Amino acid sequence: xxxxxxxxxxxxxxxxxxxxxxxxxxxxxxxxxxxxxxxxxxxxxxxxxxxxxxxxxxxxxxxxxxxxxxxxxxxxxxxxxxxxxxxxxxxxxxxxxxxxxxxxxxxxxxxxxxxxxxxxxxxxxxxxxxxxxxxxxxxxxxxxxxxxxxxxxxxxxxxxxxxxxxxxxxxxxxxxxxxxxxxxxxxxxxxxxxxxxxxxxxxxxxxxxxxxxxxxxxxxxxxxxxxxxxxxxxxxxxxxxxxxxxxxxxxxxxxxxxxxxxxxxxxxxxxxxxxxxxxxxxxxxxxxxxxxxxxxxxxxxxxxxxxxxxxxxxxxxxxxxxxxxxxxxxxxxxxxxxxxxxxxxxxxxxxxxxxxxxxxxxxxxxxxxxxxxxxxxxxxxxxxxxxxxxxxxxxxxxxxxxxxxxxxxxxxxxxx
Numbered sequence: 001x002x003x004x005x006x007x008x009x010x011x012x013x014x015x016x017x018x019x020x021x022x023x024x025x026x027x028x029x030x031x032x033x034x035x036x037x038x039x040x041x042x043x044x045x046x047x048x049x050x051x052x053x054x055x056x057x058x059x060x061x062x063x064x065x066x067x068x069x070x071x072x073x074x075x076x077x078x079x080x081x082x083x084x085x086x087x088x089x090x091x092x093x094x095x096x097x098x099x100x101x102x103x104x105x106x107x108x109x110x111x112x113x114x115x116x117x118x119x120x121x122x123x124x125x126x127x128x129x130x131x132x133x134x135x136x137x138x139x140x141x142x143x144x145x146x147x148x149x150x151x152x153x154x155x156x157x158x159x160x161x162x163x164x165x166x167x168x169x170x171x172x173x174x175x176x177x178x179x180x181x182x183x184x185x186x187x188x189x190x191x192x193x194x195x196x197x198x199x200x201x202x203x204x205x206x207x208x209x210x211x212x213x214x215x216x217x218x219x220x221x222x223x224x225x226x227x228x229x230x231x232x233x234x235x236x237x238x239x240x241x242x243x244x245x246x247x248x249x250x251x252x253x254x255x256x257x258x259x260x261x262x263x264x265x266x267x268x269x270x271x272x273x274x275x276x277x278x279x280x281x282x283x284x285x286x287x288x289x290x291x292x293x294x295x296x297x298x299x300x301x302x303x304x305x306x307x308x309x310x311x312x313x314x315x316x317x318x319x320x321x322x323x324x325x326x327x328x329x330x331x332x333x334x335x336x337x338x339x340x341x342x343x344x345x346x347x348x349x350x351x352x353x354x355x356x357x358x359x360x361x362x363x364x365x366x367x368x369x370x371x372x373x374x375x376x377x378x379x380x381x382x383x384x385x386x387x388x389x390x391x392x393x394x395x396x397x398x399x400x401x402x403x404x405x406x407x408x409x410x411x412x413x414x415x416x
């Protein structure tokens with residue numbers, strides 16, 4: 001059975017699958033044979049073989065996995081027995097996979113203290129870490145070393161990513177805890193770099209998965225730094241990532257979005273535009289939402305015509321903005337942005353038309369900010385009477401309803 005079986009967590013595959021009874025019947029003879037051999041002459045290799053069979057049975061269930069978790073429990077017992085008899089990288093890798101499959105839970109993100117305890121004190125995370133460390137120490141092939149290094153790189157980055165919030169940083173300082181997410185990211189990069197050395201590039205020079213893994217860690221570092229307000233560190237990480245990423249990376253578009261938004265947050269709108277443009281050149285169709293981000297950057301920099309061109313291009317050949325769900329949400333967002341651009345261009349009549357369209361199609365007449373924006377357009381047009389009507393309507397509405405922020409700034413198809 002290939003080592004990849006225990007390389008990492010695997011989700012259920014779509015489609016019909018056998019029942020537990022069918023799986024057990026299919027493998028009954030092999031299990032009885034292994035049980036007899038283990039009773040006769042127990043060995044680490046035999047326990048690993050049976051454990052892998054249990055894992056294969058579990059993964060083969062597809063639609064019935066929750067009811068088949070006892071297969072994973074048996075696999076854990078067998079991997080542990082193999083380790084007791086003669087530790088091996090394969091046994092440790094298998095046990096880590098099974099343990100994570102059995103006990104995997106997302107840390108409580110809304111409780112900083114619990115998050116810290118999970119990653120820095122709870123035995124589960126420490127067990128995963130020591131399992132991969134032991135696997136690396138006992139590896140006898142590049143395949144085993146690669147999977148061990150990948151596991152260690154992923155675990156360190158996972159912990160650093162989750163602990164990278166201002167609330168958690170404050171809690172760590174209050175405890176006097178010296179933990180550093182940057183040291184964790186540094187270890188992750190060290191392991192990922194070692195893994196990359198084991199995987200030569202393809203004959204055409206394309207990046208190996210290990211090198212792409214380095215890029216993904218840099219992206220995580222950039223996002224973490226941005227959340228913590230360390231913008232120079234974020235920009236350095238995003239710049240480092242670009243060397244290791246290609247259009248084949250699933251998150252390539254969100255990477256350029258996050259990078260560009262860091263520039264924009266610092267008022268560096270032209271650099272933001274350049275970053276979004278690089279993403280669009282790399283994967284023009286998949287990264288189409290970057291057109292809206294680039295349009296926003298153009299608008300913030302005062303290039304309203306360029307902003308309008310990007311907003312319009314986003315709809316070419318499509319009736320809906322990529323990633324946008326909800327009739328009201330989608331119908332309002334870009335018309336309001338176009339209206340803001342028209343106001344910059346001193347074209348208030350077009351701005352009024354855009355806002356009126358958004359109000360009628362998205363039913364957002366209850367939003368005072370939208371009404372005030374149209375009032376601004378009316379005043380620019382010289383229609384004071386219509387402006388007063390919208391201003392009076394807005395005054396009767398709840399000013400805490402930040403609808404304009406929601407419809408314009410709150411949308412993010414790649415929200416971190």
